Amino acid sequence: MTNDLPSTTRSLPIALIRAREGVMAPIRDMLTETGITEQQWRVLRVLSEYGSLDTSTLADRASLLFPSLTRIATTMRKKGLITQTRDEGDRRRQLIAITADGQKIIDDHRTQAAQIVAGFKATLGEENYEQLLDLLAMLDPGAAE
């Protein structure tokens, strides 16, 4: 009899939402003063790590849907955080790169962000923290397994 739904208190989707809420709260607090959103922060993080990327790759690595990224890129371009140029080899592609102003936001919050991460490791314990990441990866359809 697998015909029963789990109580909403033990529901995986709801647990994921709540965990995300808990994890993002301090990060959002940190970002409030910068005037950028959590997604814009993710875009900066990815660009800072990988350098200039085309839109598809950036959307994939930042876990954003295409239409969202289009809008986010427009906003960030206006703010001067990224540049967007057409690839001359393949004129369908857009190449997006982080600007000095964008990199400065990363640099200015590197320590604070690292402390937030350290806080979660302390809450869970290093071992649990790593296992959590592994378990989450098993649910990710895009993960190489």
Add this chain to the structure above:
Amino acid sequence: MTNDLPSTTRSLPIALIRAREGVMAPIRDMLTETGITEQQWRVLRVLSEYGSLDTSTLADRASLLFPSLTRIATTMRKKGLITQTRDEGDRRRQLIAITADGQKIIDDHRTQAAQIVAGFKATLGEENYEQLLDLLAMLDPGAAE
């Protein structure tokens, strides 16, 4: 030196997003034919489990923000899935209850939803599944600990 940000491939926020994406995909597929969204499904699930609830409690149990629930409730009322009545004892409060049509959506998909859950348990293994829920609960600020 805790001054380094984790690679975005081992970022907890991004891992949570991707896991959620993986978990919700089959649920969204199931809901497509019903014409209701994932959040509306959550509202029905909670109401079906707990019965009539005031807006605050419902928002809390379904992990929805107040403004979102206000809009969702309006939509669901128009669809005839819930009823919304003012509490005569405290005229600030709204009482929300599931209708027969709403309950029918739950009943019609109970088996299918249970199979989806069973699939995730099979993917992770029963033990990992339970531990994942426990770890996620540790990140939830609202959890009783």
Add this chain to the structure above:
DNA sequence: TCACAACAATTAACATGTTAACGAAAAGAT
């Protein structure tokens, strides 16, 4: 009882999530 704080819910404004339709450029087929 009257002014004021506290509370429940809604509304407003902006950003993102989600799906579908669309436009432009490149790749393939005939």
Add this chain to the structure above:
DNA sequence: ATCTTTTCGTTAACATGTTAATTGTTGTGA
């Protein structure tokens, strides 16, 4: 070469996430 298909990205439309301001009620103290 021309036509079709595929790919990359944008636009459109609607629903939700998020924060702040607002409305209607209740509770409280002078």
